[in-house]
Amino acid sequence: MTLLSVRDLTVKFGTRGTPVTALHGISFDVARGERVGVVGESGAGKSITGFALMNLLSRPGYIDSGEILFEGKDVTKMSDREIRRLRGNRMAMIFQDPMVTLNPVLTIGQQMIETLRAHRRLSYDDARQISLVKLKEVYIPSPEARLDQYPHELSGGMRQRIVIAIALLLDPQLIIADEPTTALDVTIQADIMELLLEMCRSNMVGLMLITHDLGVVSQVTERTLVMYAGRIIESGKTRAIINDPQHPYTQGLINALPQQTPPGTRLRQIPGSMPTLSTMPPGCPFNPRCELATDVCRARMPEITQFGEVQVACHEVKRLHAELAELEGAQ
Amino acid sequence: MFAYLVKRLLQAIAVMLAISLIAFAIQGNLGDPLRELLGQSVSEEVRQQLREDLGLNDPFLVQYWRFLGSALQGDLGTSYFFKEPALEVILKKLPATMELVFGATIIIIGLSVPLGIYTAIRPNSILSRAIMAISIIGISIPVFLTAILMIYFFSVELGWMPSFGRGETVHIIGSWDTNFLTVDGWAHIIMPSIALSSIMLPMFIRLIRAEMMEVMQSEYVRFARAKGIAPGRIYFVHALKNTLLPVITVGGVQIGTMVAYTILTETVFSWPGMGSMFLEAVNRVDTPLIVAYLIVVGFIFVVTNTIVDLIYGLVNPTVKLARMGA
Numbered sequence: 001m002t003l004l005s006v007r008d009l010t011v012k013f014g015t016r017g018t019p020v021t022a023l024h025g026i027s028f029d030v031a032r033g034e035r036v037g038v039v040g041e042s043g044a045g046k047s048i049t050g051f052a053l054m055n056l057l058s059r060p061g062y063i064d065s066g067e068i069l070f071e072g073k074d075v076t077k078m079s080d081r082e083i084r085r086l087r088g089n090r091m092a093m094i095f096q097d098p099m100v101t102l103n104p105v106l107t108i109g110q111q112m113i114e115t116l117r118a119h120r121r122l123s124y125d126d127a128r129q130i131s132l133v134k135l136k137e138v139y140i141p142s143p144e145a146r147l148d149q150y151p152h153e154l155s156g157g158m159r160q161r162i163v164i165a166i167a168l169l170l171d172p173q174l175i176i177a178d179e180p181t182t183a184l185d186v187t188i189q190a191d192i193m194e195l196l197l198e199m200c201r202s203n204m205v206g207l208m209l210i211t212h213d214l215g216v217v218s219q220v221t222e223r224t225l226v227m228y229a230g231r232i233i234e235s236g237k238t239r240a241i242i243n244d245p246q247h248p249y250t251q252g253l254i255n256a257l258p259q260q261t262p263p264g265t266r267l268r269q270i271p272g273s274m275p276t277l278s279t280m281p282p283g284c285p286f287n288p289r290c291e292l293a294t295d296v297c298r299a300r301m302p303e304i305t306q307f308g309e310v311q312v313a314c315h316e317v318k319r320l321h322a323e324l325a326e327l328e329g330a331q
Numbered sequence: 332m333f334a335y336l337v338k339r340l341l342q343a344i345a346v347m348l349a350i351s352l353i354a355f356a357i358q359g360n361l362g363d364p365l366r367e368l369l370g371q372s373v374s375e376e377v378r379q380q381l382r383e384d385l386g387l388n389d390p391f392l393v394q395y396w397r398f399l400g401s402a403l404q405g406d407l408g409t410s411y412f413f414k415e416p417a418l419e420v421i422l423k424k425l426p427a428t429m430e431l432v433f434g435a436t437i438i439i440i441g442l443s444v445p446l447g448i449y450t451a452i453r454p455n456s457i458l459s460r461a462i463m464a465i466s467i468i469g470i471s472i473p474v475f476l477t478a479i480l481m482i483y484f485f486s487v488e489l490g491w492m493p494s495f496g497r498g499e500t501v502h503i504i505g506s507w508d509t510n511f512l513t514v515d516g517w518a519h520i521i522m523p524s525i526a527l528s529s530i531m532l533p534m535f536i537r538l539i540r541a542e543m544m545e546v547m548q549s550e551y552v553r554f555a556r557a558k559g560i561a562p563g564r565i566y567f568v569h570a571l572k573n574t575l576l577p578v579i580t581v582g583g584v585q586i587g588t589m590v591a592y593t594i595l596t597e598t599v600f601s602w603p604g605m606g607s608m609f610l611e612a613v614n615r616v617d618t619p620l621i622v623a624y625l626i627v628v629g630f631i632f633v634v635t636n637t638i639v640d641l642i643y644g645l646v647n648p649t650v651k652l653a654r655m656g657a
Contacts, residue, residue, distance in 0.1 A: 088558035
């Protein structure tokens with residue numbers, strides 16, 4: 001059953017004069033309890049997608065067109081009050097850097113209790129009890145004492161656990177996690193990821209995991225969206241994308257993983273860098289960096305086409321598949 | 332906490348020593364005290380004798396040491412003009428000045444916080460633009476001009492407000508007469524307080540606005556939004572407390588600065604406080620009074636700053652007073 005359905009979502013940034021487009025009409029679905037990874041390099045529009053879902057884009061960004069259907073209702077058409085009832089309640093978010101996510105002058109307890117009381121009629125003591133239970137669930141040692149502590153008294157990993165506990169407080173249907181482990185020490189990244197996975201599984205919570213770590217994506221998610229320059233260029237079952245990437249960009253990403261290179265040799269990389277919003281090339285945005293690029297790629301944006309378990313937006317992939325089908329037909 | 336207090340106290344003593352040294356050094360350069368004491372029709376021998384008696388021929392440091400010794404006993408010299416201990420003269424004038432500073436502080440705190448918040452969260456509204464424009468004018472016009480303009484309009488042209496003095500006051504204790512217990516007292520203190528606040532108020536509105544706008548961009552405010560917290564709570568609980576932290580620090584220094592601004596305000600409004608007294612003392616080359624004024628104002632400065640630092644430690648949970656002392 002579909003929990004979230006995004007259709008032709010376009011996000012623009014209105015600076016003086018003509019606005020630039022950050023998301024070019026992206027479409028995707030998240031089913032109930034499904035874990036979806038969103039990968040791509042910095043600036044591809046991953047975080048913007050996450051914030052747009054909660055209508056939390058910071059100025060001058062805005063949703064230009066498209067639909068975000070969450071539990072059947074269009075978020076883009078909701079009033080401020082309606083959307084506030086959704087945030088933190090049905091749809092929660094985990095931010096990148098736990099060192100700056102929590103308010104430094106409020107205690108952990110205050111920040112948890114206010115969340116509960118923003119959505120439910122609860123007494124202070126009841127809200128405190130629920131907070132305590134959630135802190136225990138995310139394996140916070142001596143949770144009673146933590147409630148009265150300030151964020152600066154806790155380590156980064158501990159703070160991210162608390163952020164996860166806050167996200168889970170009201171049993172949301174969807175958690176949007178924006179690079180939840182990037183700012184953490186390598187030794188605790190795995191712990192936090194495992195915790196997040198466990199919480200989503202046991203509570204049947206949908207997860208949108210925004211990351212650039214393909215390893216994490218393959219371990220945690222069932223489906224993956226690959227983003228490039230504000231577009232979804234490949235999507236499908238995570239297993240299929242990791243094992244048999246179709247789009248030249250996805251192939252490049254996977255080849256760039258250190259595990260893909262024999263020890264002692266140079267790491268592979270995708271030459272060049274992603275175009276900025278204001279210097280977008282005509283045609284496929286990846287064409288300046290693509291080895292397979294042809295004149296068609298430089299002229300026209302490829303449409304998204306289904307190939308087996310995955311959807312890919314690439315002229316060359318489409319041509320190769322067509323040739324393959326022809327050969328098979330000839331045999 | 333105790334270690335911090337001791338450290339703060341030592342700092343305060345060092346500052347007071349520096350102030351007293353500077354004040355005392357000025358004394359020697361403000362003309363010849365003998366001329367003030369004796370006039371011109373006294374023979375040179377008598378002058379030399381008096382110079383010797385007053386210790387004016389001793390080396391500078393010896394004189395300073397003597398000055399410090401008596402200062403510690405509350406003796407800051409005798410005013411040439413009033414023929415009274417300088418400290419007593421000042422303490423008599425102090426309540427009037429402190430009430431004026433208090434009035435201005437109330438205006439500043441009462442208006443800068445709501446206006447600063449409003450201009451930060453509605454930066455594009457017409458009212459915000461108007462507040463920002465007026466605040467620039469307020470900062471740009473010197474206090475004495477604001478004061479004179481106010482007297483011209485509200486006292487001379489409209490005749491609504493009294494233009495000078497403290498009006499009817501009520502005696503409280505010692506030399507403290509208050510303006511705040513009579514209608515006439517209120518009428519007299521309003522214009523001087525506004526004039527005194529005319530530079531600090533716009534500055535604080537701008538400071539609070541800038542801080543608030545920065546805080547509103549922070550990740551924790553965004554996270555509070557993502558939790559579904561209502562805007563009112565985000566502004567006043569999440570953002571305001573963080574906004575006020577730097578404002579408190581600046582505010583402490585500014586209260587001290589405001590005591591200095593009273594010199595202009597009190598002179599224009601003939602307010603019988605220590606500011607106008609200081610200006611008169613300068614005109615009369617009443618050196619002991621000038622020195623005593625500098626030391627008293629320096630003392631007020633040090634005390635307010637220490638108190639503000641302590642308050643800051645209480646408001647900001649990341650500052651552990653105990654750790655600051657270490």
